[in-house]
Every structure is written in C-alpha cells, then in structure tokens.
Amino acid sequence: MIETRDIDSTSNWRVSIIGFGLMGSQISQVFALHGFRVIGQDVDPNQLVRGMNIIRNGRYGLESSVAKGRISAQEAEEAISRITTTTSLDEALLESDFVLEAVIERLEIKREIFRRAGEISSKQALLATNTSTLSIAKIAQGLPANTRSRIFGMHFFNPPQIMKLVEIVKTDETDEGILKSASVVATKLGKTSIMVKDIPGFVANRIGILVFSEASSLLEKGIATVQDIDNAMKLGYGYPLGPFELGDLVGLDTRLRNMQALYEETKDERFKPPSLLRTLVSEGYLGDPKLRKGSKGGYYEFFGLKRHSD
Numbered sequence: 199m200i201e202t203r204d205i206d207s208t209s210n211w212r213v214s215i216i217g218f219g220l221m222g223s224q225i226s227q228v229f230a231l232h233g234f235r236v237i238g239q240d241v242d243p244n245q246l247v248r249g250m251n252i253i254r255n256g257r258y259g260l261e262s263s264v265a266k267g268r269i270s271a272q273e274a275e276e277a278i279s280r281i282t283t284t285t286s287l288d289e290a291l292l293e294s295d296f297v298l299e300a301v302i303e304r305l306e307i308k309r310e311i312f313r314r315a316g317e318i319s320s321k322q323a324l325l326a327t328n329t330s331t332l333s334i335a336k337i338a339q340g341l342p343a344n345t346r347s348r349i350f351g352m353h354f355f356n357p358p359q360i361m362k363l364v365e366i367v368k369t370d371e372t373d374e375g376i377l378k379s380a381s382v383v384a385t386k387l388g389k390t391s392i393m394v395k396d397i398p399g400f401v402a403n404r405i406g407i408l409v410f411s412e413a414s415s416l417l418e419k420g421i422a423t424v425q426d427i428d429n430a431m432k433l434g435y436g437y438p439l440g441p442f443e444l445g446d447l448v449g450l451d452t453r454l455r456n457m458q459a460l461y462e463e464t465k466d467e468r469f470k471p472p473s474l475l476r477t478l479v480s481e482g483y484l485g486d487p488k489l490r491k492g493s494k495g496g497y498y499e500f501f502g503l504k505r506h507s508d
C-alpha cells in the first residue's frame with residue numbers, strides 16, 4: 199500500500215491541474231478555496247487567462263460566491279493567491295502531490311500526461327483523471343507499474359463548485375492507499391465521494407443517461423411534452439431537474455458526445471444517441487442560452503416552450 203503525504207495540512211499540498219478549460223479551472227477554484235496550493239497548466243495560454251476569468255467572475259466564480267454571502271471577500275482573495283498558472287507541463291508536475299488531469303477527452307494525450315507525471319511528480323503523488331467517458335485502465339495501459347498503481351478516476355460534475363458528488367474510479371491496479379487518500383481529498387473539498395469500478399459511464403452518468411434516453415424516446419413517440427416529462431420526474435420522483443432541463447444545463451453537444459462515447463464503448467443500444475438530440479445539436483440548439491453563448495437554446499426553445507424558471 200502506498201503511503202501518500204500527510205494531508206492534515208492542505209496548504210502543504212501541491213496540486214497540479216492539467217488542462218485549464220471549463221472543468222480544470224473550476225476544479226482549481228474548489229481546491230484553492232479549501233486551502234490547497236494549485237498550479238494550473240494548459241497548452242493554450244488563452245485558456246489560462248480565460249480560466250482565471252471563470253474563477254474570478256464566472257457564473258459560479260469567487261465574485262458571485264462573495265455576492266451571495268457564501269464566502270468572505272478575504273477568503274476569495276486568499277483562494278486566488280493560492281493559484282498560479284503555467285504553459286509548461288514539467289513546471290506544473292514537478293514535485294506535485296496530486297495531479298488532476300482535465301484536458302480534452304483524448305486518450306493518447308491523457309496517457310502522455312500521466313507518463314510524464316509518473317516521471318517527475320512526487321513518487322507518492324495521486325494521479326487522477328477527470329475523464330467522463332474513457333476507461334481509466336486504458337489510459338494507464340503501457341505505463342510503468344508504479345505509475346499505473348497510482349492512477350484512478352476522480353470524476354467531478356459540472357459545475358464542480360456546486361455539485362457535491364465525486365466519483366472515485368478504481369482500476370484493478372489502483373493501490374488501496376491511493377484510493378484512501380483520494381477519498382480524504384474529496385472530503386477536504388467538501389464533497390461526498392463514492393467508490394466505483396472502471397466501467398463505461400461509471401455510475402451517475404450511466405443511470406442519468408438512461409433516464410434521458412427513455413425521456414427522449416417518449417418525447418419522440420409523442421407520449422408527452424418536454425414540460426410534462428420534466429414535471430413527471432420532478433413532481434413524481436422528486437428530481438430537482440427534469441431530464442430535458444438537465445440536458446439543457448449540461449449542454450446538448452456534451453450530452454451527445456458522452457452518449458456517442460458510451461455507445462461506442464458498450465455497443466448497448468440503450469445508450470445510442472436519440473435522433474432528436476442529433477437534430478437539435480446540428481441545428482445549433484446546444485443547451486440553455488443563458489449558460490451557453492451562441493446556443494439557439496435547448497429542448498424548451500426548440501419546442502417554443504417557456505422554462506419553469508423563467
């Protein structure tokens with residue numbers, strides 16, 4: 199069992215977030231707010247600037263948290279002061295205690311990052327990927343054994359500042375000490391973690407996507423309207439959001455990509471993207487226009503309906 203560094207004092211931990219896009223930047227905010235020192239890395243310097251803007255004044259950024267009274271102005275300032283950024287992968291990985299990879303969903307890119315992380319981060323470092331759809335074992339394939347044993351999935355949900363769940367995904371090779379530390383880290387971030395095996399879609403997306411798929415099928419057959427199906431799940435099942443509201447929130451292009459990946463991986467017809475979803479995405483309906491710049495809307499706008507929240 200690998201003994202990771204004592205996590206009692208989060209300020210002593212050096213966390214490297216590789217890929218500073220939508221998820222990487224927002225996850226950096228969560229780590230920094232909970233006292234970790236973060237170095238964010240991206241190949242694209244514009245993404246570093248954009249990511250820091252998301253952290254400062256994005257919809258769930260620090261300014262908005264201060265305005266809502268969730269944190270004080272001083273806490274926000276301290277969090278910002280804990281985050282540095284770089285375009286150099288080596289600089290980001292050097293002596294890191296915790297590497298969280300959140301780059302684009304491409305297996306070879308992720309594997310290369312872990313190969314380098316195994317070489318130059320601390321030998322006890324936790325090596326986590328935030329992938330939604332790729333197999334963790336496949337990412338680790340071909341890497342040295344002492345790197346593979348430290349690789350696991352740490353799957354955050356968007357927006358990570360708000361969503362309480364973290365799925366910790368273990369392969370057959372992930373070390374128990376690493377997994378134990380991963381769940382301590384999740385707790386330090388104020389999250390609830392669940393431990394899941396490395397199967398396509400893990401647990402939450404697998405179930406969530408099936409609900410969405412069945413909802414789409416009922417809609418396509420004309421059994422009920424978008425609004426009525428959403429109401430069915432909210433009022434009949436106590437879901438906070440209906441399946442279409444949630445799809446619109448996640449982004450319909452993201453949902454389509456996730457379904458395609460899950461279908462390719464499992465060949466299970468239940469995960470095949472619904473044709474209506476393809477139509478919406480190809481016509482520029484990418485989700486809630488308040489959240490997605492350039493989107494014509496989501497299911498509600500496509501069918502000319504009013505959103506419940508409007």
Ligand code: NAI
Pocket residue numbers: 216217218219220221222239240241242245300301302303307328329330331353354355356448452
């Ligand atoms: P994004 O496209 O916003 O960000 C990806 C970032 O990776 C970009 O800034 C890009 O410049 C950077 N990048 C590309 N190649 C790189 C390299 N070689 N080294 C360093 N950076 C590189 O994507 P997003 O949405 O943040 O997704 C990132 C990961 O998180 C993916 O694995 C995705 O499956 C996962 N995820 C996404 C969620 C979502 O709702 N968007 C939810 C949960 C997980």
